[in-house]
Amino acid sequence: xxxxxxxxxxxxxxxxxxxxxxxxxxxxxxxxxxxxxxxxxxxxxxxxxxxxxxxxxxxxxxxxxxxxxxxxxxxxxxxxxxxxxxxxxxxxxxxxxxxxxxxxxxxxxx
Amino acid sequence: xxxxxxxxxxxxxxxxxxxxxxxxxxxxxxxxxxxxxxxxxxxxxxxxxxxxxxxxxxxxxxxxxxxxxxxxxxxxxxxxxxxxxxxxxxxxxxxxxxxxxxxxxxxxxxxx
Numbered sequence: 107x108x109x110x111x112x113x114x115x116x117x118x119x120x121x122x123x124x125x126x127x128x129x130x131x132x133x134x135x136x137x138x139x140x141x142x143x144x145x146x147x148x149x150x151x152x153x154x155x156x157x158x159x160x161x162x163x164x165x166x167x168x169x170x171x172x173x174x175x176x177x178x179x180x181x182x183x184x185x186x187x188x189x190x191x192x193x194x195x196x197x198x199x200x201x202x203x204x205x206x207x208x209x210x211x212x213x214x215x216x
Numbered sequence: 217x218x219x220x221x222x223x224x225x226x227x228x229x230x231x232x233x234x235x236x237x238x239x240x241x242x243x244x245x246x247x248x249x250x251x252x253x254x255x256x257x258x259x260x261x262x263x264x265x266x267x268x269x270x271x272x273x274x275x276x277x278x279x280x281x282x283x284x285x286x287x288x289x290x291x292x293x294x295x296x297x298x299x300x301x302x303x304x305x306x307x308x309x310x311x312x313x314x315x316x317x318x319x320x321x322x323x324x325x326x327x328x
């Protein structure tokens with residue numbers, strides 16, 4: 107099945123800094139999503155982005171499907187951005203499943 | 217419109233006990249999945265149902281059974297709970313393959 111790798115595994119930022127989170131995947135995809143898991147354990151949908159670029163406030167995401175990677179940009183980070191960021195991908199194969207990376211733990215310090 | 221609802225939110229079981237985790241979605245989605253999340257492992261697929269009336273095994277199905285009761289509901293059953301099944305369980309749904317997936321709030325299960 108598809109392999110999903112995220113980097114870096116951990117990230118510590120000062121409030122106000124910018125960051126880039128990366129997701130590499132091993133196969134062609136027809137679904138690529140970014141999630142934020144908050145300290146209460148909820149999975150929040152950030153972006154559904156199998157290709158192209160989207161922006162939502164201070165967050166934006168870009169997926170380059172031909173090169174099999176996706177990037178999540180966080181600008182002017184806030185302490186509420188802390189948590190774990192997951193990338194999940196669904197390959198185009200008929201029997202494929204939505205597969206998660208292991209996550210990136212982000213800590214934003216005041 | 218509640219999205220994906222899981223019950224219960226928390227549960228403590230003794231080894232050998234059984235229980236059923238419930239999941240319901242009100243978005244008229246065809247596909248529903250059950251995942252478990254363990255520290256450092258991301259989310260791993262247990263079982264899925266591509267459409268009403270069908271179920272298939274995922275990556276880690278051992279010790280679990282599922283029932284797609286109708287289009288709205290997909291339950292996960294532990295027949296004889298083991299400490300290795302201590303985890304956070306998430307249910308997800310989406311319309312069809314390739315569309316955006318939506319997750320429930322999770323069930324935190326501890327088996328002692």
